[in-house]
Amino acid sequence: MPLTWHIDHEARRVDVTVEGTMTAADVRDYLVQIADAGAMPYAKLFDASEAKGILSIDELKSLGSMVRQFAVEGRAATGPLAIVVAHSGLQLQAAQFADSAGSNRPLQIFRSRAEAERWLRDQRDRSARR
Numbered sequence: 001m002p003l004t005w006h007i008d009h010e011a012r013r014v015d016v017t018v019e020g021t022m023t024a025a026d027v028r029d030y031l032v033q034i035a036d037a038g039a040m041p042y043a044k045l046f047d048a049s050e051a052k053g054i055l056s057i058d059e060l061k062s063l064g065s066m067v068r069q070f071a072v073e074g075r076a077a078t079g080p081l082a083i084v085v086a087h088s089g090l091q092l093q094a095a096q097f098a099d100s101a102g103s104n105r106p107l108q109i110f111r112s113r114a115e116a117e118r119w120l121r122d123q124r125d126r127s128a129r130r
Contacts, residue, residue, distance in 0.1 A: 002051070003030050012042040012079070013120075018051040024059035028066065035070050041079045043120050047113055048094070049086040055093055064100020080106040080123040082116035 002020040007013075014034055034040060055063075067078060078101075083094040094109045101107075106123050110116040
């Protein structure tokens with residue numbers, strides 16, 4: 001499977017790595033599994049810098065709708081999401097997904113994992129001060 005992830009319940013964080021060709025079915029499976037594990041509210045680093053292939057606009061809209069539906073059903077609030085991409089094609093896809101998910105959670109797209117890690121730390125620190 002091109003998506004692998006680790007859920008750290010203590011740190012309230014999910015780290016996702018994509019290697020190879022990612023399909024919408026892969027992402028749906030990931031979303032269901034982290035929702036079922038109670039990890040949707042956690043901070044997420046979604047590293048797609050090694051991803052291949054392109055999802056269609058309809059697939060991205062469907063995935064965004066799925067995230068919104070989880071929130072509507074009360075299954076899961078959504079935590080901050082940092083997406084790492086290697087090129088503009090994937091950056092456009094990440095932006096499409098963000099628009100389709102329509103949530104008010106913090107979400108940023110990065111070209112480096114280090115920048116994404118820093119941003120997630122800042123989000124955690126802001127949340128801790130509230």
